[in-house]
Amino acid sequence: MYVNKKPVIGCLGLAVLALALVLAVVPVERVSAQDQKTPTCESCHAGAARDWARSKMAGAMNCSTCHGSEHNKAENARLVRTPTPATCQKCHSKQVEQFASGKHALGWRALEVVPNFAKLPAPVAQSGCIGCHQVGYIWADGSQGKCDSCHTRHSFSAAEANEPEACGTCHAGDHPQYDIWSNSKHGKLYQMTRDSSRAPKCQTCHMQGGDHKAITAWGFLGMRGEEPDPEWRKIRGTTETILKLIGPGNAPGVTRQTYAEWQAERQKMLDTCAGCHATSFAKRALERGDAVIKESDKVFGQIGMLTLKLRNERAIDDKTQSAILREALAYRFSAYMGTFHGAYRYAWDEGYLPLTDALVRLGERTGKLTNQR
Numbered sequence: 146m147y148v149n150k151k152p153v154i155g156c157l158g159l160a161v162l163a164l165a166l167v168l169a170v171v172p173v174e175r176v177s178a179q180d181q182k183t184p185t186c187e188s189c190h191a192g193a194a195r196d197w198a199r200s201k202m203a204g205a206m207n208c209s210t211c212h213g214s215e216h217n218k219a220e221n222a223r224l225v226r227t228p229t230p231a232t233c234q235k236c237h238s239k240q241v242e243q244f245a246s247g248k249h250a251l252g253w254r255a256l257e258v259v260p261n262f263a264k265l266p267a268p269v270a271q272s273g274c275i276g277c278h279q280v281g282y283i284w285a286d287g288s289q290g291k292c293d294s295c296h297t298r299h300s301f302s303a304a305e306a307n308e309p310e311a312c313g314t315c316h317a318g319d320h321p322q323y324d325i326w327s328n329s330k331h332g333k334l335y336q337m338t339r340d341s342s343r344a345p346k347c348q349t350c351h352m353q354g355g356d357h358k359a360i361t362a363w364g365f366l367g368m369r370g371e372e373p374d375p376e377w378r379k380i381r382g383t384t385e386t387i388l389k390l391i392g393p394g395n396a397p398g399v400t401r402q403t404y405a406e407w408q409a410e411r412q413k414m415l416d417t418c419a420g421c422h423a424t425s426f427a428k429r430a431l432e433r434g435d436a437v438i439k440e441s442d443k444v445f446g447q448i449g450m451l452t453l454k455l456r457n458e459r460a461i462d463d464k465t466q467s468a469i470l471r472e473a474l475a476y477r478f479s480a481y482m483g484t485f486h487g488a489y490r491y492a493w494d495e496g497y498l499p500l501t502d503a504l505v506r507l508g509e510r511t512g513k514l515t516n517q518r
Contacts, residue, residue: 184218196299230288240357241288247358248365250289251398252281259392261467277315309335309346316347319475320365321491322482323347329488350417362401362410366393367438367481370402377439383446390449391470434485437492441480444500448473451507460510469507476500 186208187194197203213226234241244250256262256278262270280294294315295306305311309332313323326332326347334344341349351359363369366388372378388394401407411431418427452469455461461469476499483491 189219193299199300200302202301229284229286230290230292231284231286233292234288240355241290241292243357244290244292245288248360248398249280249294249357251396252278253283253289254281255393255396255399258395261392280315307348309348312347319471320478320482321495322486325479325482325486325488325491328490329486331487345417345421350414353413353417360410362407362414363438363481364399364401365396366399367441367477368394368400369404369407370400371404371407373404374439377442380439380442380446383449384442387445387449387470388474391467391474393474430487431485434481437484437497438481441477441497441500444497444504445473445477448500448504448507451504451511455507455511469503473500473503476503 197208211226211228211232213224215224215226216222230241230244256274262274265274277294279291281289282291283289293301295311296302297305297311309323309326313327316322317324327336331344335341335346338344348355351361368381368385368388372381385394393399401410414431415424415427418424418430422430449470452461452466456463456466476496478496479491480496480500481492483489483493483496
């Protein structure tokens with residue numbers, strides 16, 4: 146019997162081994178959500194689960210860490226917990242604190258002070274303004290921001306957020322910083338090499354050392370609270386009035402309130418530039434940008450005064466005045482942002498040139514009105 150059993154056991158062993166090899170080679174079909182008694186998050190949220198699997202955080206936590214465990218079926222979706230910066234702060238306290246002290250955290254408030262925003266149809270506002278300004282959304286728990294504006298869910302990749310394309314979604318249009326950088330020598334070199342030691346990307350200069358505060362000396366509007374130049378101070382009064390009239394000038398935190406604050410941020414930028422350039426070269430380049438803001442303010446101020454005159458004489462209405470000023474502001478942005486970024490097309494063709502053309506056209510319009518009277 147023993148002799149007869151030996152080949153039987155040997156055959157059984159070979160059969161088991163063969164089955165194991167087949168199972169190792171042939172992929173096992175995943176059981177679908179409908180076949181499971183208890184659906185998983187992946188059953189309904191396949192795309193999110195796929196991205197989450199790519200995330201570094203996937204190995205340290207699960208969906209319930211951020212979303213809670215109350216929602217476990219379609220019928221109780223309202224019970225899901227939406228993560229806020231306060232959720233992220235438990236692990237990323239430094240980054241959340243930096244962000245809260247910077248300009249992006251004020252994005253929602255900046256939107257609310259623009260008069261025309263409240264007048265927009267809801268779908269238009271959602272598709273345009275809100276999409277970008279929600280980076281500073283104010284949550285019920287008091288925290289501000291949407292981390293996934295840059296760290297796209299659900300992979301939340303720091304590497305992706307550290308590329309210039311992450312900025313391009315919002316820094317375009319009438320404040321086209323990404324487009325300006327892309328057109329500059331720095332931008333072209335980085336796009337060719339993908340090497341930030343060869344040429345800087347957005348984060349190199351605006352998030353030094355990974356600082357999520359992300360502010361500059363001139364801020365978003367090219368303004369500062371204290372102006373040491375007497376001539377410029379007079380011009381600035383008109384610029385400030387216009388910016389408040391159309392809305393952006395009412396936004397919180399858009400300017401460095403003291404000259405000392407402005408100098409501190411300027412020094413940070415100089416130090417960054419000195420990583421590649423001579424400090425003297427960097428200083429001259431930045432001062433050229435300062436000078437272009439001043440020259441643009443001269444033109445922008447004149448445009449503003451002419452629209453006020455036309456409005457007072459009822460030659461234009463509020464909507465027309467706002468449209469003229471918004472267009473002129475966009476040209477002003479391009480002129481000085483193009484200069485600071487070394488993007489000649491935006492400094493001139495998209496900036497100072499059309500800004501002065503707008504002044505000429507408006508002057509002709511005002512002159513014709515005067516002659517008619």
